[in-house]
Amino acid sequence: MAEDPDVVSRRIARESLDRDDPTGWFEQLYSAAADGAAVVPWDRGTAHPLLIEWIDEADPDGAGKTALVVGAGTGWDAERIVDCGYDTTAFDISPTAIATAHRNHPDSKAHYMTADLLAPPADWHRAFDLVVEIYTVQALPIPVQPAAIIQVTELVAPGGTLLVIAAARADDEADEAVEGPPWPLTRAAIDSFTTPDLHLIQLSRSPSPVDPTINRWRAEYLRD
Ligand SMILES: C[S@@+](CC[C@H](N)C(=O)[O-])C[C@H]1O[C@@H](n2cnc3c(N)ncnc32)[C@H](O)[C@@H]1O
Structure with missing residues (x-):
């Protein structure tokens, strides 16, 4: 069997x-x-509900702007970002995920590609008006997360927005107690996306409608 x-x-x-x-x-x-x-x-066959919620609230106009979707998997979030008018790049470390994204969205305007968040192309440095990170950092072991978080922040252009969606973990829950993957993010980890010129401007913590024992962060940051 x-x-x-x-x-x-x-x-x-x-x-x-x-x-x-x-x-x-x-x-x-x-x-x-x-x-x-x-x-x-995690392959939902649709955009993440908290991404849809953010788009409904922020009503972003991506015309003339660029967006980057981190750890894009099979492309459902990237397609929603394309619909907002952004010139959208979406990457994943898995070539098969990218091939599946191409197959799922054959007429897509998104630029799907294989790349490693931990060693991104040099020309992506501070290049994107919108960076969307959903569940990639938490899929990496806790010792790897700080380097991944720095790389995410360095993709955001001056004046750009970073949207982070992640499962939430209590600050007093010890790293060793988490049996990942995933390794949900503490509030301290959410704060560590900030830099002197990248500010946390909105943060919510809400239970998953599917499993109310799981809480999710929706964090929005703005670069000066
Ligand atoms: C938990 S999944 C989330 C996928 C998608 N963001 C979503 O929310 O449905 C994490 C994704 O990140 C990708 N990933 C993991 N490490 C990566 C890295 N270093 N660079 C790029 N993608 C990575 C995985 O292949 C996977 O598609």
Whole structure:
């Protein structure tokens, strides 16, 4: 009998993390899912509800502006950003995720590409009017998160906006107590996206309608 796809997903992640390879499992997982042997647990087939909420509230006009979607997976969030008028780039470390995004959205105006947040292309430095980061940092082990957070912040152009959506963890919950992935972000981690010229201008913490025991941050930052 075929193995339960959920079990396969967890095993792929655990084996990669045990090899001290914090990002290798994403390609393995997307590739196994493309073959029907695993499921990608975060692949919702639609934009994240908190991204939709932010767009409804902020009503951003992306005409003449650029956007970057970090860890874009199979492209559902990027497509929503394209709909706001942004010239949108969306990247993921997994080539199979990007191939699936192309397949899901064959007529897309987004520029989908494979890239590593931990070593992004030099010409992305402070280049994007809007940067959208949803659930990528929390998918990385806690010791890797500070470097990933710095890289996210360095993608935001002067005058640009950063939107971060992440699962929330209490500040007093010890790192060692978290059995990731994912490794949800503390308020201190949310604050660590700020720099002298990148300010936290809006923050909400709300329970997931699907599982009210999970809280999610929606944080918006603005660069001077
Ligand atoms: C938990 S998933 C979230 C995907 C998507 N943002 C969403 O919310 O549905 C994390 C994504 O980040 C990608 N990822 C992980 N590490 C990355 C890195 N260093 N650079 C780029 N993408 C990365 C994974 O392949 C995966 O698609």
